[in-house]
Amino acid sequence: MYPDLAGKVAVVTGGSKGLGNAIVHRFAEEGMSVVINYNTDMNGAAQTVYEIEKLGGHAIAIKGGVETEEGNQALLDAALENFGGLDIWVSNAGFETQNHTHEVSLDEWNRQIAVNLTGPFLGAKAALNYWLPNNKPGNIINMSSIHELIPWPTYAAYTTSKGGLSMFNKTLAMEYAESNIRVNAIGPGAMDTPINAKRFEDSSVRQETESMIPMQKIGDPYDVADAAAWLASNQSKYVTGQTLFVDGGITLYEAFDGGKG
Template structure:
């Protein structure tokens, strides 16, 4: 078990990729702090799955757009688990809006969730690891849209492009503390955010035409890469943005 004796804090842990990462980390031996917007049934389902894997699970509710709540999230996670060794910034949102119609509220929701949240939670995590005198891992869940244009989702693309540069900068700045920082950039993954797409056979066929491996990815695909980066196998990887997209980025052509 590659993560035995470690504790991870996973935002967006109540569903999708965040849930899959929490469960995979537990299967690899880690205890997990499930960070969710609300302490609801979805978060509890993730916690139950972690416990079913034989590990401790804790739920802490916080709005990742609020810096004070992020500080509390880290403090409560540490108080419950004893320490946090691994941080996964998975919580994210997207808003479809043509650029000429996008509102300030649309922009703020996306940028504050997808970029401001990871920025300040990484800061709280790094301060904790500095205080205990040990290294750690930060894994950000980005998107192929840190590179790939996505018309009508400009704020989302901006947030993910910013997350990639945040990862690169922090990899350099936090290296003296023994903290590695990496991005995972998924392509089309079969989660709730793509539910309407999956229900539309024509749109699905068009998308699959752009994916050389001819399938959507799964949350478990992403979780496997996260487990690798969190383990000793990923010790010498930092500042990287790793695609997990079935070849989508290099084959994509806007219809």
């Protein structure tokens, strides 16, 4: 637990399920008020608000696409109107599709760039335009991936969006460091969330993935939520422009284990 987080206000995009939902719950446990953005999963968002309020916390669910300026502005407005401010912005929403690159349609490409990369840009822009004129400190956390580093054939749009997000984070961190605004990313490895549900239904695929992870297991969404809470808190006050990989060691290049290569 991080005592400085109590009473802080956060926006979490894609917060109705998966990693975003774990972050929402973790933030609420810290005593934060949370604006939960969802795109289609109204039930998941409403259920989360219900669970948080039942425990005496504060949350509100707001529908909207993160790929639009209005969608992000509505989240900021909800934070200000309902909770009186904004301290932390988490751009978590994202998705991936698999296809050989020569068969990826322009629409499929554009949609992933729009949600995974333009979404965090628009979220950061909305938050910065609140923090800067009001002279407030700020904290942005963007959900990247191990694939900001590791190429993944047949997922070119996804890897490109996360690689771009990595440079966006670093650039923003440098640009606004003097304004007391920190910008970091989390780079999850393979986590147990709906994005992977279909893939891991096949136990051989799950085993194959686990064999690529030094810690030999798929991650729990709460592992990512713990990282988000730390980045949101003052415990990380001297950290900016970084990607915190939460990946069981997958970015350590398992293929070289035991001196191979």
